[in-house]
Each structure stands twice: as C-alpha cells, then as structure tokens.
Amino acid sequence: MKKRGLQNALGSARALLVIVQFTLSSVVCAQHDPWAADKAFLREIFNQSLADGKAYPWLRDLCYGAGHRLSGSPGAEKAVRWAKAVLDTCGLDSVWLQPVLVPRWERGAPEVVEVLGTAKRKNLRLNALALGGSVGTGGKPVVGEVIEVRSWEALDTLGAKTIAGKIVFYNRPMECRHVNTFEAYGGAVDQRVNGPSRAAKYGAIGVLVRSMGLALDDYPHTGSLRYDSAYALIPSAAISTKAAEQLSTLLAKETGVRVSMTLNCRTLPDVLSYNVIGEIRGSKEPDKVILVGGHLDSWDVGHGAHDDGAGCVQSMEVLYLLRRLGYRPRYTLRCVLFMNEENGLRGGLTYANAADEKEELHLFALESDAGGFTPRGFSFDADPEMMDYYYDQVQQFEELLRPYGLLLWRGGSGADISPLRRQKGLLAGLRPDSQRYFDFHHTAADVFEAVHPRELQLGAASMAALVYLIDKYGL
C-alpha cells in the first residue's frame, strides 16, 4: 500500500519534472539562466550560515551542556531536553519526542590494561577503553598470555590449540593508502566488531584491538562489538595505536608476554529515551517528507562533537535557515535527531517502523554523520530499482553545488536513515573531508574545540542547499 503510494507519487513527480525540464530548456534557448533564482537563494543560504550560523554556538551548548551522551546516560537525557528546547525556539510547525527503548551499557570505573612486568622490566600500562557492549571482568583482572593476530586466516590457523586460555590482540592497522579514510575504517573495523566472538570461538579469554585510527597517538578509540551468542562473551578493549605498536614490539622480542585486563563495564536493562523531531509542514504535499538528521547519542568519552553533535546541529540549522530565509517548502521538512546510533540503532529502527505504520512517505532523507569538516559533497543511495532514476535527477544540481566545492556521487548514506531505504525514496549522506575524522572518532579527543566553525557551518549550508533544491524540483 505505502509502496504503491510512493510510486504513484514518483510518477507524478516525474511528469512534473518533464514539464520543468521542458520549461528550463525553453528558457535556456532564450539565453536566460534558468537557475538564476536558485543561485541567488543558495548564496543567501551560505551567507546566512557563515555570517550568523547557529550550528556552531549550538554545538558549544550541546558539548558543554550535555557532554558525552551514550544511550541511556544522564548526558543523553540532557541532550534530548536541550535539543527539544532549541527546536522549540526555531519557529517550526511542530516539535516532539518519539519514545525509543534503548540499551544501557556502562563503562564503570576506568579500565586498567597492562602488560605484566618481568625480572627485566616493569609493568607497562596500555591506554585502553573497553569496547562498547563488552562484558566486564567481574571485579578482578583477566590475565593471560597475548597472541598477536593480523588476519582472520592467521587466527584460524592458530586455532584453539594456540588460542585457548589466551588474550588475542588484533593488530591489523587501518590501510593508510586509502584517500577516503572511511574506506580504511571499513577495512579494519571487522576486528573490533567480530574479533571478540571469533577469538572466543577458539577459547580466548579476552581481546585487545588496535584502535581504529590512522594517527599514531595515545588515544584509544572505543566503539561497539557484536557478540555471537554461540560463543563465550569475553572482555574486550581497544588500545591506542601507540600502545599497539609498543605491545607488538614487545611481542617480537619476548615470548610469553602476559597482559592483565580489568574492565568494569556492564549492561543494564533497557531504558526509555527519545528521538527528537521537529518539522515545517509542507505547503503543497505535506504527507511527503524530506528528512535531515544526525544522531544525538555518542560514545561516553570526549564530547561526541564530530560524532555526531555536528550532524545534529547541522540538521537543526537546515530547518532554522530555511525558515529564517522565508522559504515555504512544498514537502514536509523534518529534522530528526536519532537516539542510539552507536550501540543499537534503535532510534533509526523505531523511526522507520513508525513512518511505515503512519504511511509517511520519505521522498528524501539526508544524514550527516561523518564529522563537522569542510563538506566535499553528497553520496546517494536508494533501492536498486530506483537508483539510476534518482541519480539522473540529482546530477542536474551539481552545476549549482560545485561552486561551493560540492560534488555528487553514488555511495552510502547514513546508518540511522538506512531502514527507510525500503520506502524506495532517495537517501544521501553529507560527505565532509575525511582526513582528520579518525583522529577523533570515538575518543576523548572528540571535543568541541576539534570542530572548526566555518567547516561546520559550510556543512549546514550545504545540506540546506540540497534540501532546498530537492524540495523545489522534486524527485
């Protein structure tokens, strides 16, 4: 029912587009710039965002007011209240909270991971953070010999014979030769996500993972693991890249290197939290939604400024900016700040289920969850049967966006909006410059000061520009 609805809608959008394109071509023949009004409006959007943007001061308030905000934590509660209050001041048509039951994991007292000393050397403390979702060590250390592993093949070859009773240390670095650092992340993060259970399968008693970062530094990067319930749940922590190098160097020199891990983390019962939502009702087709969003939760270190405070305040600013510039949208423009992207995606799943139930058709959804750096463009994704059609439509906008340094390409969109893909609308992700992102991602270094005001504001303006164009011309 809802899919047929969207297809009808798309049919009429297509018909409209033919007319628009025809009109545009006629105008081109008349030597008039058919985009003149749009160029002027995009200029207004960027002017406003750079000269009097709200994203940056909002980010300061979020970072210093709520701080980090793991799902179910007091920080997350504060962030929900703060975001609702700010959206309430933006002159939107409605602002509400959507209840979401979220997992609650607590780090507890700081973890202690150290290489045990020998007659020749002292204990060596490793900068570490328990992985999100890890079990704790039950109030006492887990101690074992460390086995370094750089590939799944190596792990499987070692097998239970070598691994049982030991601590597996995954030390395959992110591949620095990727220009886009997300590709480097994608090629290494399987160690963090799947490493614990794959080691437990062979009887490992704990896991250490080299942090997902390209810089050689002292910051451990946390992030979620995924236990396979077929195997024992073993305590798992990330160690900083420098600590990984130190440990690896030691393992090359000594046999029987032993590590002691004390993790005080635990999983508590699920708690109630919220997606925070605000919208401007569409003036012509209010039942169709254009969504912009980021995720309000973060890991429990730093401020979660790039991940994903930036995406939240940018999404909020899209609606603020368009309202302030007096734009009356055709479709309903909705800002959604999702809860629990980091360790459950409950916000995104809840939102999409509710949208399906209410038969709200999401024509377009845009997520910003790749940091508050200078925007380089947008990547687009959709159901395969619709993708070519959509991509042809949006490519016409590149001419307008390129002067702002924005390109368009096919690629991923965002985790929170991915469940909306089944509605067969268009999905997109803001793509900021990626070089510095993994210096901060999931670390104590991801603080407000790591975000540059102009870079953040340019991202907000870029998102507003694309939303404006898609709202105006449809898909």
Added chain:
Amino acid sequence: MKKRGLQNALGSARALLVIVQFTLSSVVCAQHDPWAADKAFLREIFNQSLADGKAYPWLRDLCYGAGHRLSGSPGAEKAVRWAKAVLDTCGLDSVWLQPVLVPRWERGAPEVVEVLGTAKRKNLRLNALALGGSVGTGGKPVVGEVIEVRSWEALDTLGAKTIAGKIVFYNRPMECRHVNTFEAYGGAVDQRVNGPSRAAKYGAIGVLVRSMGLALDDYPHTGSLRYDSAYALIPSAAISTKAAEQLSTLLAKETGVRVSMTLNCRTLPDVLSYNVIGEIRGSKEPDKVILVGGHLDSWDVGHGAHDDGAGCVQSMEVLYLLRRLGYRPRYTLRCVLFMNEENGLRGGLTYANAADEKEELHLFALESDAGGFTPRGFSFDADPEMMDYYYDQVQQFEELLRPYGLLLWRGGSGADISPLRRQKGLLAGLRPDSQRYFDFHHTAADVFEAVHPRELQLGAASMAALVYLIDKYGL
C-alpha cells in the same frame, strides 16, 4: 626569439596532441580504457605519498632545524643549506643554488602597543606585530590619539583635518561570507598593504591594522606593507582580531583614546641569499621545463609551516616521488624553492629573468603556496591569448583527478611563478581547502603541528599527478 621558440614548441605539442587524441579515440572505440595506465600510475603516486611520504618528515626537519626564515635571516640561511642537502639525496640530475640579493628587515626587540590608561582604567596591552618593512619608532614610543577607519571613503572624508598627528586604526574585517577565504583576504589586505601611506598622506603618525584573519583570537598577523615614497614612512603594526574588537569597543565608549606604539624594527642593507633548485633532465625535450615550487622564506614568527614550508616540501616530493617510481620525464622537471616571496619577490623575479636569458622555456609551472591542507584542485592561469587552448587541454585530466577529490578551474597561480607568465606557458596553483589557512597565516601559530600529515601528503601526490599528466601528454 624565446617567444617564437615556445610557439614553435607549442605547435609541435599541438600536432602531437592531435595524434594522441586520435589514438585515444580509436582505443576508446575498442572498449579499452585509454587511461588505464595513467590511472594505475596515479594510484601508485598516491600510495607512495600516503604510505611512505617524505614531505611530512622533511617539514618537521625544516621547521625544527631552520625555524622561521625571513629573507636574510640566519633561519633562511639554514633553510637554504638544508634544502640543498636534502635535494642532493633525492637522486636528481642536478641541484644548485641561484644567487638572489634580498632585502633584510629585522623586527628587533618585541613591539609594545598599548592603549594608555585613564583615571578610570589601566593601560591595555594589545597583541601586536610590526608589519614587515615598517620603520621603527626610533627607540621611543610614538603616542597619539586613535582614529578608527572602516573604509577608504571614511579615511578620505576625515582627511588631514582629523587625521594629522593621529594613529589610524584600520578595522574593516575580512568578509566571512566568502566560501574561499582567499577572497576574504583579497578584500581586506589592501588595508595592510596600502594603509600606512594612505594614512601618512593625511599626516598620520602611525597605523594599526586589524589582523588578516577570520577567527577571533589573540594572534596578530604580520605581512608586508608597501610605502609610497611620496609620503612619510610611518610605523605600522597589526593587532590581533580580539585586540581590534577591544579597541573598537573602547573607541565607541570613550573619546580621545590614546595609543603608544614602540616598534624596534629596521631595514638593513640587502644581503645575498639563494633560490634552491633541483631537476631531473627531460629524456626527450630537456630544454623545456616543467616547474614545481614554493617559497623557502617565511615571516619571522612561528615555523612558516603552512606558509610555505608545506609548498617547499611538497615540491621537493614531486621530484622525489616521480624519480622513486622510475618515471622518465619527457621534459625537464624542476623543483624551485624561491627565496623572498614574502617581502620582495626577488627570488621569483631573479629566476624568471635568468630563464629568459638562458632561453629556458617553461611549458608549465605549478606553485603550492596556499597551505598544507587537503587539496581541492588546481587553478590555472596563462597569457590570455593562450588560456583557452591550455584550459581545454588540461580539462581532459579532470576525469583522472576527480577520484582524488581534485577539480580544475581558472584562477590565479602563485606569486613566485607569476613573472614566468610572459613566456606564455601554463601556470597553476595547488588549491588546498582554505577554511583554516587564515587561522595560521603570518602568525606564531603557523607551526609544524598545525599541518596534518595526510593532508600535506595528499597535496604532494596531487601535484605529482598533475605534473606527470602534463609531462606525459604535453600541452
């Protein structure tokens, strides 16, 4: 004579290109990717630069070995020796020093600029740096009432009646609404360059200029002024943007605000310095040169890391990389580290004059002098009669460069290579992301740590990629 030489050369290059294009089209028809070898080689360039680049460690050596390096200073001498020594290790065909007579300006003891106190408030020290080339205050303070001016019209309206005997304070901020911060700089730097003499024309006794930066912070930005010898040479200093705001606020509240300026700078006789040059001789047309360069001198604060240590080490790496990857250039590839860009351009002028005398034809010259940030592309410039032709030629490369986030457009190239424009070859500038550049430019904050290793290395690889393509396909 030399121009005819280049035109003949371009004629044959054009003929060659027709053949190449014909060949390429035939190959396209055969469903083979005509760029396959080039794509693979560009990938090698980026791999090498990201995984084992030299620019970043070289920049560390330059910043910590030579430090800042204003023309004629001991730091500049050290930098010349260092660069020559490093190029000597790069396996080039020749490395040499080209003598350049450079101006020598010294800051002397730190400047003191303060708002004099009143019965109601204390003296207020302003963070200041004398402008490069400014006269000093002769061992004692220059004291005068301050007149704030935000436009040339306002200055002319005030005229000698108001300005004579006073200190003019130029406080027109850089326009934050420009997306490209160099446009904001270009729209405000006239105050620093021409402000002193335009104020002296009306009898001013000193000048303060709001720093050329978009951030509100405590760093004064130095930079050169240009005295008009028709008027008195008056002492001139930049104050930080925060100090400018403070002073402006005070001026709005009080009348007769007086400032005391003590500048200890002076200009000494010209001294001998050098451009540092290294080259790989062309295998087919060695008399034609493709140049890559940056400027080795810097201002006398910070490390001159972004401005322009980055451009120097990137240019050095272009030759190093191509040599290391076994590339045999058709034309002579030359790396030129120019001396004295900041306060005289003597290196660029000397180099171009010598090139003309030796009838060395510069087919292409590429400068990196916009910071070591993520590269966004290249801007191209040439004599108007050649520009369209060249731009058509290089645009074919965008397909190969765009996967690395690089676009091509018309625009400026670089100060040091600008005198080569008369040879009618193609000029270009590397264009890194500009958002953070003016947080560092000409300040004590422009240190090694402000440069990101991956961003720097991507710039070096981008330059090498373009140089390779132009060398291989000609112009």
